[in-house]
Amino acid sequence: MLRVIRIFRLFRINAYYDSMNVITEVLESKKQQLLSSVFIILTLMISSSLCMYSLEHEAQPEIFSNAFSGIWWSASTLLTVGYGDIYPITPLGKVFGILITFLGVGMVAIPTGIISAGFVEQYTRLKNIGEYGSEQDVSFISVKVTAPDPWIGSEIRSLGLPRGMLIAAIHRGKEAVIPRGNIRIRPGDSVFMYTRRRVGDYDLVPEERPKEN
Structure with a gap:
């Protein structure tokens, strides 16, 4: 073997x-x-x-x-x-x-x-x-939220994402969470987002810039 x-x-x-x-x-x-x-x-x-x-x-x-x-x-x-x-x-x-x-x-x-x-x-x-991604110029982003990330404990509607960027799903352990506005981000969550522009096109604070996998 x-x-x-x-x-x-x-x-x-x-x-x-x-x-x-x-x-x-x-x-x-x-x-x-x-x-x-x-x-x-x-x-x-x-x-x-x-x-x-x-x-x-x-x-x-x-x-x-x-x-x-x-x-x-x-x-x-x-x-x-x-x-x-x-x-x-x-x-x-x-x-x-x-x-x-x-x-x-x-x-x-x-x-x-x-x-x-x-x-x-x-x-x-x-x-x-x-x-769809090639026609709409869509980029998919996966962010692993770990301490001390400022997103921890925040609701999705209060994250202040740039225009054109939306959260598609949240992977929490073995569970897929539907991203409603009142859902709070927990440590260890994997946040999947999609956008019609590249990550570098956004003017984000360095600590809040999503990491592209």
């Missing part, structure tokens, strides 16, 4: 961190749909194993010896692998196997479609943000 990590460093895997972060965000946003599809696949797998046992037990008692002995067959069939070490020999078993094979193609396509749709949504959102 340590050698694999060193190989990753050799290929500068950190350069692709943003792309990997996109993958993580897609999986996180589609977590419920993916869990639902996995549950459906497991349910179909167990059901097909029980049905195949009832159809093939008398013809192949040494292979389908109990109700769950067909799990390996159902997994390889539903996931379109089909090793061929376990297969039905009765006419009804073969017909049922064909049906499960068709269902397996659809079952594999469900999580694939969910992940593909998540990537399309994510890249569309990033593209829209980039196009």
